[in-house]
Amino acid sequence: MASETTTPTVLASARPARPALRYAGLLWAIGIALLLPLFTAESYRLFQLTLAAIYAIAILGLNLVTGYNGQISLGHGAFYAVGAYVAAIMMDKFGLPYWSTLPSAAVVCGLVGYGIGFPALRLGGLYLALTTFSLAVAVPQILKYKGIEEWTGGVQGVLVFKPDAPFGLPLSNDQYLYLLTVAIALGVFLLARNLMASRIGRAIMAIRDHGLAAEAMGMDAARLKTSTFAVSAGITGLAGALSAIAVEFVSPDSFQVALSITLFVGMVVGGVASIIGPAFGGLFVVFVPNLAEEVSKAAPGVIYGIILIAFLFVLPGGVAGLLRRLAARLHR
Amino acid sequence: MLNRRTLLAAGAAAIAGPLAAPRIGHAADLTGVTADEIKIGSIFPYSGPASAYGVIGRLQQAFFKGINDAGGFQGRKLNFLTYDDGYSPPKAVEQARRLVEQDKVSFLFNTLGTPSNTAIQRYMNQRKVPHLFLATGADKWADPEHFPWTIGYQPSYRTEAQIFAKFMLEADRNAKLGILYQNDDFGKDYVNGVKDILGPRFDAMVKPVSYEVTDATIDSQVVQLQSLGCDAMLTAATPKFAAQTIRKVFDIGWRPKLHFITDVSISVGAVMNPAGPEKGVGVITAAYLKEPTDPAWANDPGLNEWRGWMRQHMPDADQTDGNYVYSYGVAKCMMQVLTQCNGDFSRENIMKQATSLSGVAIPSLINGITVSTSASNYHPIRQMQLAKWDGHTWERFGGLIEGAG
Amino acid sequence: MLLEVNGLKAGYGPTWVLHGIDFAVAEGGVTALLGANGAGKTTTLRAVCGMIRTEGSITLAGKPIQGKATEDIVRLGVAHVPDGRGTFMELTVEENMKLGAITRHDKGVAADFERMFELFPRLKQRYRQQAGTLSGGEQQMLAIARALLLRPRLLLMDEPSFGLAPLIVQEIFGIMARVRDEQQVAILLVEQNANLALEIADTAYLLETGRIVVSGPAADIRQDESVRRSYLGY
């Protein structure tokens, strides 16, 4: 659907300087690769790929603020959780349609992110990292709080339902959800790409690289930083909402600290300050733990940790770093 | 969306008929069963914060391997597929779908954790795949009307709390009870159980105080309960915090008339001895399992069977870990179901036999406690027995108590 | 010659900034390295003490030091007053100075401290203060004192006049002249202010985009009208 038509045209036009033909082929290949599972994969695989796409969106959000803007967040799982709960509560308590929850989750998380962005301004590097980390620890506990139990379902969480394909499309829930997620992911990735290629994007990176200089150049660094935090949180919140719909369940245990760590790992593995990197990060965090488990049932965590460390040894710049090097070689 | 929901509700009602009585199933669903094997699915937290429970899954791997090495079960190999969910519900959904859709297991067995099982329960019932003997003490699994394919195993925490509350009322109608509970489904079930019994008197009689698993100590909570004037205490905590509680209560010189403790935390080796055996004298619990480090069971034939099995199949495992006893028992129970199937391993029949257990004795259960189920009784283990710590062992007293269920 | 450099290439990324330069620093005395912004002066100093990637040969008193780690080169008696002064902002003046002598285990350290206080009386006044609170000139003095406390055979100085008021620059160059006259140390001085540098130097080299274009006794270069016009711009 959307992926088929929008991918080649928009991406190609976003890179006008490049020879369009060379990329058109690549983009068609990507488009086909994205659509292929729809017809070949079992619904369980589709579900996994859907999760990977959702994580990719969430990681992209994190990458904007941490990778591009240099504000280290170890607590993006908190926004993911808030997005998921917004979706679940809207669907379960108010009977609202699933599609309406997505923009709402993004907006709510954007506002929360904006709020967090203010103290973040005053907290440099490490302090911000640790503060956001504790936010990630606190959120599950806040979700359990009895004062809001009526909404959040307390420790029991909230069950929701997957949507059917609209307009009588001959697709299963899993197929439809996969398409929807991939389409949204493409949209978000393109937006992020265009944002980072724009003047604002350059300013966002300038703040990371030369904070004082950027300010001296007349940029309103504070506003830009809080806005970046908001956009980042909004994107991650959107992913959270999608996850609630795909998993059909939210509970405090779904959003423990490990989630924030997972997102961070995905970002580093995919490639810091890269648009395409998070897509690989999403695949990594969904599939590599299963792989680790195949290796050792006794201690899958040890294997996963070793794979992660080895991966970073081989590719300190993540998958995106590797791609950049390959591209440079091709161009030479 | 509303349409869909009503539709589903109607659907649930519609399927409830045939499902509530799986025995009348028409075309037998033999997924996961071939002439040479039966595929069994399982999910445990082998990694992450709850990995302590991974040992349950590890014993079961060894258990089914042992059966296969000895020639299999009625000529079939029991192919036990177990995956890690890291105690994360989304991951549990993924693994459950992997087991059901990709590996095509016959049924899921002993999946662990209330959140993870909540996340997959509806899926399992929509797919009509047996979801047997969940490793969680939540009360909600016994709901044959809505979820005929899901059945729990152990007595619920809530039932245990009800037993404690009744006992307290008999001892002292005006006791003031302090509850220290872990702020999750496990802990809250104890609060709810006490509420069930005390009803409107709850607020006046009870002071519940919670702790988080991330807390370093529970000192503050214990001090708080003491200064609020509580004269009875219920500790719904995991072993580490339970041991801390017993020690702290003693150390600050607080001597509550009654101190109840969840049966999750009655290990002599991991709770009572670390706390200081003399500090816990008089603490009361309601148990259904034999505790491997309790000298009372040193020569118990049932536990000796388990010990012999452990020596043979898991010689390096830590025999003081009660999770192994639990796991061995539930695996035995599973074998009883498969035996009762009498060669018909359709999903319908497996579910039917799992809900037709009558008085099955299991070596790990306190003598006299048996497993019984029926189409309307989805509480396999309903009995417990009170026991008091005497400084060396849990001294059982009174008869078996049938839970409210 | 104390320091001999032949065919030195050096750079940061994949490209070279220095394209094969030769120069030498005699025992004692001041050698000046002049040139415009971006000519490669700072790069040369960094190359000498092993902070960046290099090719070619560098020998100190006849022994090759090319490819050695910075700390090992420093321990052979090469002190470096880097651009930006390299002050340990969080530490006190005292600790900064102690760090200068941290590789020394001889008995002369105390006497050298006294000598530094004599050269830089202001450092004595600010001895217990956090170094980050010093003024730019004071930090420059601290950096020189730190370098001298190593008792170096070769002192590399990167733009000691940079960003300082003329009066302070005067003071610092005065002290450098004293050091040159009173102490056994060769100085390799990088300066943009050529006039100032040539006053104090014995020999000078002129760098342009990574190549040495002029070399000779400082006095000759000072006098050479055409060099002054085309390269030094005064």
Place this chain on the structure above:
Amino acid sequence: MNGFLHQVIAGIATGGIYASVALALVMIYQATHHVNFAQGEMATFSTYIALTLVQAGWPFWLAFVATIGISFCIGVLIERVLMRPMDKAPVLTHVGLFIGLVLVISNLTGWVFDYTVKPFPSPFHDGPLFGGLVTGHELGSTAVTLVVLGLVYLFFRYTRLGLAMRAAAFNPASARLVGVRVGWMLALGWGLASGIGAIAGIMVAPVVFLEPNMMLGILLYAFAGALLGGIDNPGGAVIGGFAVGVIENLGGTYVVGTELKLTMALVIIIGVLLVRPAGLFGRVVLSRV
């Protein structure tokens, strides 16, 4: 009033735990300018080593010293093998490495030493004192924390090596230019932090009991304490640790309830940081150009 006093004292006792771990965090920060997320897991692992030695019949204090030594070596080894080859990698990649380290060590601990809760012996008179207000162990371990703090202070303040380590952490480029072997200083820093972590683990274990996740929550509170006191100030971190212990108890008991006490502690800390971004006792780096 009695209850209030008890809460304060219980808070100080728990705060002592946070303080000792916060001290280890600050140590490694001073020496490497990294915050090691695997610190807690490393400390737990060390504590198991100590337990193994004690159970093998070693006298407590001998096992204590040996464990510190072994932990020191493990710390140095990790720096040499894992961190050294990656020192040119971006800082976010380092955080990724720390996460990998947490995964490996925490799961390894459970795998090797089992998950059951184990009692850990206390070297002090381990019983209630002063009517149950504190235990002998709590007093003893607080004393050990303070002694370690004193030694750390003296080491950094008055020894050549301590100065070189601080220089290497603050400004590695300049440190090289005065001849400091920066690579080894970082390795030593890891070793020291790992050793101090082992002390913290051994002092904490008798109170909270030993199990593989022992440090999970404690590490978080220790972070909070270190942030509150100032991540570059060992003394501040110790005070911060005690303060967090008291704040969470009083807040949990009298203000928001136990469910939100962690959240409240965080809000307070963020509040403090907004006013004093470098923590209560952290040094703000002044610089003039």
